[in-house]
Amino acid sequence: xxxxxxxxxxxxxxxxxxxxxxxxxxxxxxxxxxxxxxxxxxxxxxxxxxxxxxxxxxxxxxxxxxxxxxxxxxxxxxxxxxxxxxxxxxxxxxxxxxxxxxxxxxxxxxxxxxxxxxxxxxxxxxxxxxxxxxxxxxxxxxxxxxxxxxxxxxxxxxxxxxxxxxxxxxxxxxxxxxxxxxxxxxxxxxxxxxxxxxxxxxxxxxxxxxxxxxxxxxxxxxxxxxxxxxxxxxxxxxxxxxxxxxxxxxxxxxxxxxxxxxxxxxxxxxxxxxxxxxxxxxxxxxxxxxxxxxxxxxxxxxxxxxxxxxxxxxxxxxxxxxxxxxxxxxxxxxxxxxxxxxxxxxxxxxxxxxxxxxxxxxxxxxxxxxxxxxxxxxxxxxxxxxxxxxxxxxxxxxxxxxxxxxxxxxxxxxxxxxxxxxxxxxxxxxxxxxxxxxxxxxxxxxxxxxxxxxxxxxxxxxxxxxxxx
DNA sequence: AGGGGCAAGTGACATCGTAT
DNA sequence: ATACGATGTCACTTGCCCCT
Numbered sequence: 001x002x003x004x005x006x007x008x009x010x011x012x013x014x015x016x017x018x019x020x021x022x023x024x025x026x027x028x029x030x031x032x033x034x035x036x037x038x039x040x041x042x043x044x045x046x047x048x049x050x051x052x053x054x055x056x057x058x059x060x061x062x063x064x065x066x067x068x069x070x071x072x073x074x075x076x077x078x079x080x081x082x083x084x085x086x087x088x089x090x091x092x093x094x095x096x097x098x099x100x101x102x103x104x105x106x107x108x109x110x111x112x113x114x115x116x117x118x119x120x121x122x123x124x125x126x127x128x129x130x131x132x133x134x135x136x137x138x139x140x141x142x143x144x145x146x147x148x149x150x151x152x153x154x155x156x157x158x159x160x161x162x163x164x165x166x167x168x169x170x171x172x173x174x175x176x177x178x179x180x181x182x183x184x185x186x187x188x189x190x191x192x193x194x195x196x197x198x199x200x201x202x203x204x205x206x207x208x209x210x211x212x213x214x215x216x217x218x219x220x221x222x223x224x225x226x227x228x229x230x231x232x233x234x235x236x237x238x239x240x241x242x243x244x245x246x247x248x249x250x251x252x253x254x255x256x257x258x259x260x261x262x263x264x265x266x267x268x269x270x271x272x273x274x275x276x277x278x279x280x281x282x283x284x285x286x287x288x289x290x291x292x293x294x295x296x297x298x299x300x301x302x303x304x305x306x307x308x309x310x311x312x313x314x315x316x317x318x319x320x321x322x323x324x325x326x327x328x329x330x331x332x333x334x335x336x337x338x339x340x341x342x343x344x345x346x347x348x349x350x351x352x353x354x355x356x357x358x359x360x361x362x363x364x365x366x367x368x369x370x371x372x373x374x375x376x377x378x379x380x381x382x383x384x385x386x387x388x389x390x391x392x393x394x395x396x397x398x399x400x401x402x403x404x405x406x407x408x409x410x411x412x413x414x415x416x417x418x419x420x421x422x423x424x425x426x427x428x429x430x431x432x433x434x435x436x437x438x439x440x441x442x443x444x445x446x447x448x449x450x451x452x453x454x455x456x457x458x459x460x461x462x463x464x465x466x467x468x469x
Numbered sequence: 470a471g472g473g474g475c476a477a478g479t480g481a482c483a484t485c486g487t488a489t
Numbered sequence: 490a491t492a493c494g495a496t497g498t499c500a501c502t503t504g505c506c507c508c509t
Contacts, residue, residue, distance in 0.1 A: 054477090117477090212496095215495090236500075
């Protein structure tokens with residue numbers, strides 16, 4: 001078999017785009033989602049939102065080409081994904097999917113993937129240390145047929161017909177739920193419980209709109225909030241010049257030290273920036289208020305301030321070195337004292353302790369479909385419902401994991417003792433409500449201690465959020 | 470060591486088209 | 490004329506590689 005074309009990562013010229021359009025059915029840019037609440041009305045299908053890098057995969061005649069969101073050819077960066085071409089020998093397809101790197105528990109970890117993203121010729125050591133997988137979630141072309149005008153449900157059905165699952169450690173077709181009312185909340189609850197990034201909802205009757213941000217796809221990211229103390233700020237650039245670019249924030253640790261947690265540079269309105277500029281100008285000092293050292297690249301051009309302002313921020317997780325990921329400003333908390341802003345953060349992004357639930361460890365399990373909770377009957381990918389509830393259904397397709405990463409498999413939704421729905425900012429009237437689902441800091445902190453999972457037959461199963469199953 | 474580039478993302482805001 | 494929704498642009502984050 002010929003190996004996939006290997007080219008340096010390059011931006012595609014118009015001429016190259018024409019070549020690609022000739023060699024493959026078409027050059028398709030990924031369809032994008034708008035952020036919003038999980039839709040609950042009928043007519044939506046649901047998937048988990050994967051924390052990785054989007055890529056369109058072109059497979060033809062045993063060759064593979066992977067194109068990034070910005071028309072970069074990233075085939076050479078991920079040589080293990082040539083498995084796609086080998087699995088699909090004899091097919092001519094275009095897939096939409098996500099390149100992910102899995103942590104020890106088998107969950108996508110964007111931090112891990114970052115060590116692969118810009119390496120054009122990864123060596124054996126890096127390939128072994130940080131393997132990647134391709135999660136295919138859409139089929140755009142199939143043996144000469146363009147499926148772009150086909151409804152999402154039909155594209156998914158044809159994707160399920162491809163010989164992709166359970167045959168390679170590098171390829172998976174994640175589960176999806178052709179929705180019933182309420183499924184969205186159930187999938188979101190499962191995502192929250194397992195520390196995933198969020199949920200994608202897609203209209204079952206929607207066509208694929210290349211390169212478009214469409215209301216037919218809605219992404220709901222899970223975020224967390226916490227109170228922080230502002231310890232410094234950096235000047236802005238461009239249309240933010242003359243005002244604040246970002247704030248350096250921290251919170252108090254167990255020893256009473258102010259721990260640096262990172263920058264917040266988004267979420268402000270002009271009015272808020274002007275107000276903060278005035279407030280912070282009155283607090284300027286020469287002394288760095290943070291315990292320990294703020295990294296040099298973070299401290300460049302910083303104006304330190306006395307740590308008296310308390311604010312609430314939202315964030316998507318915590319990086320390995322204890323920094324807030326994707327932090328966003330929500331508002332000042334004049335009702336709180338600086339000492340009330342405490343870290344007590346988990347050492348990493350809040351995630352459950354249980355391992356390996358995401359990817360099945362038994363690739364030859366007889367039925368990969370849904371299993372009826374009472375009869376054990378396979379449901380062929382459709383949600384099994386009884387008395388209007390989802391009982392249990394499997395989460396992702398089967399992927400062989402590297403030996404060193406095999407782990408437990410869990411059944412979700414059976415042990416969650418805490419709140420089943422996130423605490424929303426609506427309960428804090430001083431602050432505006434934002435998009436996305438919010439997990440309060442305390443909830444995120446404790447979730448990892450709630451044993452949410454247990455072994456179950458090689459694939460995860462979702463329990464209904466209201467306790468069935 | 471420092472800066473640029475790239476991936477993911479967030480959010481605000483300007484602009485354009487359509488509806489009232 | 491005004492209001493509203495959709496869309497695109499811009500500035501910002503982390504973390505990595507690569508080049509100077």
